[in-house]
Amino acid sequence: MTDSLSWIENELKDIKNKDLFRILTELETAQSPEIIIEGKKYILLSSNSYLGLTIEPRVIKAAIEAIERYGTGSGGSRLVSGSTDLHRQLEERIAQFKKTESAILFSTGYLANTGTISTLIGKDDIVYSDELNHASIIDGCRLSKAEIRIYKHLDSNHLESLLVNDKNSKRKKLIVTDTVFSMDGDLAPLPEIADLADKYGCMFMIDEAHSTGVLGKRGSGGTEHFGIEQRVPIVMGTLSKAVGSLGGYIAGSKKLIDFIRNRVRSYIFDTSLPASSLAASLTAIDIIEYEPERREYLWTLINRFKKGLEDIGLTVLPSHSAVIPVLIGQAQPTLDFAKSLRENGVYTPAVRPPSVPEGMCRIRATLMAKHTDKQIEKALEAFKKSYKNLLTDK
Ligand SMILES: Cc1ncc(COP(=O)(O)O)c(C=O)c1O
Structure with a gap:
């Protein structure tokens, strides 16, 4: 039988050549501020459960x-x-x-x-x-x-x-x-x-x-x-x-x-x-x-986190929500940045086309009202180290 799906191999090769191949990461926990992946703990900075209500x-x-x-x-x-x-x-x-x-x-x-x-x-x-x-x-x-x-x-x-x-x-x-x-x-x-x-x-x-x-x-x-x-x-x-x-x-x-x-x-x-x-x-x-206090706390975190990122020197796009995009540019350095964040205990994947336009790859950090001050500080530290790596790799 001829393989009528053989054309897919070329498509996949093309996706991989462009650094756009996607893989799944399995979480072993609920959408909490701290998650476990392959037995290791990470601060979760990519959930849309902005108020932490999935675990309420x-x-x-x-x-x-x-x-x-x-x-x-x-x-x-x-x-x-x-x-x-x-x-x-x-x-x-x-x-x-x-x-x-x-x-x-x-x-x-x-x-x-x-x-x-x-x-x-x-x-x-x-x-x-x-x-x-x-x-x-x-x-x-x-x-x-x-x-x-x-x-x-x-x-x-x-x-x-x-x-x-x-x-x-x-x-x-x-x-x-x-x-x-x-x-x-x-x-x-x-x-x-x-x-x-x-x-x-x-x-x-x-x-x-x-x-x-x-x-x-x-x-x-x-x-x-x-x-x-x-x-x-x-x-x-x-x-x-x-x-x-x-x-x-x-x-x-x-x-x-x-x-x-x-x-x-x-x-x-x-x-x-x-x-x-x-x-x-x-x-x-x-x-x-x-219970507006959850939202009010979320906004305190948003403002603190954005300022922290800007103080590091990162390019934070002008957001007005719990979605905080840090612009990196091309796909490979964005993947490297996400990898470095993960090595430093923070999970938030690289966002690449077609989710964003070409050359506008980013780390899309999202905050949850259940994050603690300590987790935000630790996350900022991870961004600082990853930014340093990015600059030395250039
Ligand atoms: C702006 C926007 N609209 C619609 C949707 C789709 O919503 P749902 O995830 O409930 O299908 C999403 C989800 O990613 C979204 O970000």
Whole structure:
């Protein structure tokens, strides 16, 4: 039999030649500030569990109790037999948290973005997308077959120039942006974009994956941070990051949610979330909203860590979140930097294309509200040593 997959060998060779081959690292512990890999302890600086809620005893207890009552799997899609009172409660809780009329759950944030974007717009429409938007937004735009206009990162002037060009077009238009960018940690100018959406008659969608739990007094994200809860009609978010569980959602008007429930394929043809994830999210959202001290402590750590990195002389990209990117440049020195961090007791892998643009490889450090001062000091010491190695290798 001829090997119809022989072409893959060349592809793999090419990936390896570019220093872009990916391997898995197995953690032997939960997402805690300290983890164990191959029997060795490391400070974890790459988890999206920004508030440490994956290991919060009340969240774990809620998940266990839900499994005992509802079992391990939901057994069906939402529209057949996979809807429970917990699904409804979580959707109502998300709507309350995001101050919208309604909300709808997906199995992941990825499915929420791809399904919703590709259903709201089609081949006759136009979508305006920030050049650094998450892959799930990009894939949603591509799946829609709409004309895609990419605007420069965070640049509302550039966005407006594209909108002006299309001013006389009667096509449906959607502007979509991350609130906090996943690899850069910076913040989109949401009020300015909302103004443009109003001015040019566009739908406006944001992705609150990395802002939920971190931004806003109640931790509800970018719309709360900017005080524009009533100005963003399509708010997407995930339950997999600060919420510490699994799932994605869209929050918005009842009309929007009814439409999604009836039309979006990644909602309709997908098994619904299990009870353990739902119960964990319900408890976690309460903690996010009613225990702001976790968020306040996280922000103290963020500011201290950023200053520490800058004092060392590293290039810290201008983030406004728990995602703190340290720019290195090419892939190989970034891999070396990550290796040196690991040798010095810190685990945070190198981020390379396609996750970031060519020549913009980085260490994407993320902080958790469970990190201690001592761990932050130790992490900074590891960055200092690794930076020294980087300079001597040049
Ligand atoms: C900005 C952004 N949007 C969407 C997603 C997808 O969310 P999920 O992991 O829940 O599928 C991610 C996850 O990496 C993300 O960073």
